[in-house]
Amino acid sequence: MSKLSDALKNKEFVITAELSPRKGTIVSNFIKTVNVLKDKVHAINITDNQRAVMRMSSLVASYLVLREGVEPVYQLTCRDRNRLALQSDLIGAAALGIRNVLALTGDHPSAGDAPEAKPVFDLDAATLLQTITKLNAGFDLNGHPLKGATDLFPGAALTPQTEPLEPVLLAMERKIQAGAKFFQTQPVFDIDAFASFMSKTQQFRIPVMPGILLLHSAEQALNLNAHVPGIKIPDSLIKRLETAADPHREGIEIAGELIGKLRQVSQGVHIMTVGQEKDISTVLERI
């Protein structure tokens, strides 16, 4: 069973945080961060070679999280594995006791630290979700029976602040059909725009957890605006970071405010940082 699933069902305000596996075998800091976040969040998302930068396997890192008594959301992308590898990893995850999976298409290798790598994309987010639904029913993608079904709670990702929006909503509809039970989004900074997006998704009756990205300087914000697809930090927030005596504290303040407002329009939040996961607990103390 998944605590995340129960919390969403019980209409709790659900908080997830995002943590990247390390690039290397030393995991002591990773484990320390997991324990800092323990009991403060419902689950911790473990990224899968995020931005196509090679790191430890998200399956193994998810298991390290589980071993600390924290529920992982195992992120799995279609970039690096074909349908055989995806299915065997999912069965392995289920056997290890991992319950939550975030099914993602994945960033293109050109964004990362091995741009010459072969992009796989044998499946995509929608067909990966279909695969999980089948594995949960006791069959593989081609309908062959499994000795023991998986018991996975699948979620998917959303980019709420983009144009044109209709193809994004159609993609969301496909993911729900394929079995997605919740959504986590790219970072949201404009509450009104997000509220308007949410009003367009009401028909689906599915939990959407907007992303919160911790900012720590105006420079970082400008950098994110310039280089990360889908991120749009408004000038007013950049100005606040620019003029603040302590931009790092101001960033935590901004995140706290955003979460406070998002409580009105969503069923939870998904908190992301760029390598400053320990600040997440400071943010959570403020809400």
Added chain:
Amino acid sequence: MIVTDNKPKKEVLEAMQDYHKIFIIGCGSCAAASRTGGEDECRIWVDDLKKNGKEAAGYFIPEETCHVFLLKSMLRQSGAAASSDALLVLACGAGVQAVSAATDKPVVAGLNSMFLGTTYRAGEFLKYCSLCGSCVLSSTAGICPVTRCPKGLLNGPCGGMVNGMCEVDASMKCVWVEIYERLKSRNKQKILATINKPKSFGNVRHQKVEPKKLSKEGR
């Protein structure tokens, strides 16, 4: 047509370091149109071979170099080709292999084969088809996502689409937005709510296709 690009000269010269007398084979079809294997390019290589201490035995440009029987017959008739140590082929991979199948002589590839291109205007080619063996164009408004989406997605757009553009190249329109817009102009965009099945790669295993006669019944 098959779009080709020149390999770096250094790489080609390295591949022929064991050979002195080189005969050049261009291609009168695709490589000529790509301006990589026509008359001019063959002549440039004749000069370059000489500049690099090699002997140029000559060249010919078959109408289509990807034709084993044609190549066999042309090579049989060419004393210059017969006298050479190796053949430099300015054609696509299919052309290089046709030459390789037509003769025992060592073969050096002068070009990189890039894609099956659509000619926009002379000398300008668009990467539109991947020869994937199971065409989806009827359900994607005549626009190929397998080729034109850098991820080859059958259910797009992905989260990397920003304001209609592609995450891989911000100057490139997202092909799934193009498909959406084309469908929308016909008020058919709702078909995108249907999930396209994962692609079968079973069809691309064939090593040989023999011509099949079309008949009214036999399709």
